[in-house]
Amino acid sequence: MTAETLAPLTGSAPATARAELRALLTLAGPLVGANLLQMAVAAVDVIFVARLGTVELAAATLGVFMFNLLMYSTIGLTTAASPLIAAELGRRKHAVREVRRSFRMALWVGAAAAIVVMIILWNGERLLLLADQDPAVARRSGHFLHIILLGTFPAVAAGVMRTSAAALGRPGWAFGVTGMALAFSIVANWCLVFGNAGFPRLGLEGSALASVLSLSLMAIAYWLILHFDRRLRRYRLFGRWWRSEWSRFREIVRLGLPISLTWMAEGALFGGASLLMGVLGVKEVAAHAVALNIASLTFQVPLGIAQAATIRVGMGYGARNSEWIRRAGRIALAVGTGSMAISALTMWVAPRLLVSAYLDLGNPLNAPVVHLAVSYLAVAAVFQLVDGIQVVAAANLRGLQDTRVPMLVALFGYWVVGFGTAIVLGFRTPLAGVGIWMGLAAGLLVVSILLMWRWSARDRLGLTAAR
Known part of the structure; x- marks a missing residue:
C-alpha cells in the first residue's frame, strides 16, 4: 500500500492535491x-x-x-x-x-x-x-x-x-x-x-x-x-x-446539538414545502413528490462527499496544519460542486427522461403532473449547485468543530428566507408551485453564500486554532 492510499487511514497530511x-x-x-x-x-x-x-x-x-x-x-x-x-x-x-x-x-x-x-x-x-x-x-x-x-x-x-x-x-x-x-x-x-x-x-x-x-x-x-x-x-x-467521561459527553452535545437542529431545519423545510403544495392541489403534490425524489437522489453524492470532507478537514484541524485544512476543504468543495453541476445539466437537458422513471409519459392523464414536475426540475437544476456548496461548506466547518453559527445560518436561510419566499411566491403570485420551489432555491442560496463566507474567513475568525 502506498502512502497516498493510506492517507485516509492515518493522521498524515497528503503531500499533493492529487493525493488529497x-x-x-x-x-x-x-x-x-x-x-x-x-x-x-x-x-x-x-x-x-x-x-x-x-x-x-x-x-x-x-x-x-x-x-x-x-x-x-x-x-x-x-x-x-x-x-x-x-x-x-x-x-x-x-x-x-x-x-x-x-x-x-x-x-x-x-x-x-x-x-x-x-x-x-x-x-x-x-x-x-x-x-x-x-x-x-x-x-x-x-x-x-x-x-x-x-x-x-x-x-x-x-x-x-x-x-x-x-x-x-x-x-x-x-x-x-x-x-x-x-x-x-x-x-x-x-x-x-x-x-x-x-x-x-x-x-x-x-x-x-x-x-x-x-x-x-x-x-x-x-x-x-x-x-x-x-x-x-x-x-x-x-x-x-x-x-x-462527562467532559467528552458535554463536548459531543455542544457540537452535535447544532448539527441535529440544522438537519431537522432542512428536513422540516422540505416537509413544509410539501404541506404548502397540498394547499395548491393534488397535481402539485404529486409533481412535487417526483421532483423532490429526483433532487434527493442527486443530493446523496455531495452528501457523501461532505461526510468525507468533515473527516479530512478534521484531521488537518487536529494536526494544526492550515495548509492541510485549506487543501482538503477546497478539493471537497470542487468535487461536490462538480457532481452537482453534472446533475443540474441532466435536469436541464433531459427533465422528461428523469420524470419518465416515475410517470408514464404516454398516459394523457399524467400530462398535467408531468408538466409541473418538469417545471419544478427547471428550478431544481438552478439550485443544485448551491445545494452542493452549502452541504460541503457546512461539513468543512464541522471539521473545524464549528457548528453553532452554521446552525443559526441554516435556521435563518431555510426558514426566514426560504420558507418565507416560498409562501410569498407560491400564494401571492401566479408562480404557485414553481414559486414554492424558487423559495427553496432562495433559502439554499443564502445559506451557501453565508457558509462560504465563514469558511473563507476561517483564519480571521480563529476557527483553525485547534482547541
Whole structure:
C-alpha cells in the first residue's frame, strides 16, 4: 500500500492535491453508495405498503416521515463524534484512548436522545391529530409508530458505529452493511406484509416490524465489524462501555446539538414545502413528490462527499496544519460542486427522461403532473449547485468543530428566507408551485453564500486554532 492510499487511514497530511483528492474519494465513494442504498431501504416500505390501500399508504408515509426526521436528527447529534475522532487522529496517529472516549460518549448521548424520541413517537397519533390529519390515517400511523419506534436504539447505534468506522478509515463497511439491509428489508417486507413463506400477514404493522428487524441487523453487523475488523478492533471501542467521561459527553452535545437542529431545519423545510403544495392541489403534490425524489437522489453524492470532507478537514484541524485544512476543504468543495453541476445539466437537458422513471409519459392523464414536475426540475437544476456548496461548506466547518453559527445560518436561510419566499411566491403570485420551489432555491442560496463566507474567513475568525 502506498502512502497516498493510506492517507485516509492515518493522521498524515497528503503531500499533493492529487493525493488529497484520492484520499477524499477513497472515503467518499463508499459513503455515497451507502447513502443511495439507504434511500432505497426507505423506499421499500412505501412500495410494499402502497398495495394495501390509500389509508395504509398515507399512514406509512406520515409514520416514516416522523420516524426518519427524529431518527436522523438524533444521528446528527451523535455525528459530532466524527470531527472529534478525526481531530484526535490528526493530532496523533494512534490516539486509541481518545477515539474510544468519543465513541463511547457518542453512544451514551445517542441512547439518551433515543429515549426522548421514543416517547414522542409513542404519542404520534395524538400529534398527527393536532396537525389536523385524518383520524383514520392518524390512528393507523400511530399503530405503525408504536412498532417502528423499537428501531430507534439500533438505528442510532448503527449510525454511531458507521460514522466511527468511516472516520477510522473503513468507509467501505457502510456500503456493504446498507446493501445487506436493503436485501433483508425486501425479503422481510415480502414475508411480513403479505404473509408469504409461512409468515403471518401483518399488513402495515408487518412493514414496521420489517424496519425494526432491518435496523437491528445493521446494528449487529456493525458491532461484529468493530470487533473483528483487523484495523478497527485495536481501538477496542466497546471497552469499558459503562465508564462515564462527562467532559467528552458535554463536548459531543455542544457540537452535535447544532448539527441535529440544522438537519431537522432542512428536513422540516422540505416537509413544509410539501404541506404548502397540498394547499395548491393534488397535481402539485404529486409533481412535487417526483421532483423532490429526483433532487434527493442527486443530493446523496455531495452528501457523501461532505461526510468525507468533515473527516479530512478534521484531521488537518487536529494536526494544526492550515495548509492541510485549506487543501482538503477546497478539493471537497470542487468535487461536490462538480457532481452537482453534472446533475443540474441532466435536469436541464433531459427533465422528461428523469420524470419518465416515475410517470408514464404516454398516459394523457399524467400530462398535467408531468408538466409541473418538469417545471419544478427547471428550478431544481438552478439550485443544485448551491445545494452542493452549502452541504460541503457546512461539513468543512464541522471539521473545524464549528457548528453553532452554521446552525443559526441554516435556521435563518431555510426558514426566514426560504420558507418565507416560498409562501410569498407560491400564494401571492401566479408562480404557485414553481414559486414554492424558487423559495427553496432562495433559502439554499443564502445559506451557501453565508457558509462560504465563514469558511473563507476561517483564519480571521480563529476557527483553525485547534482547541
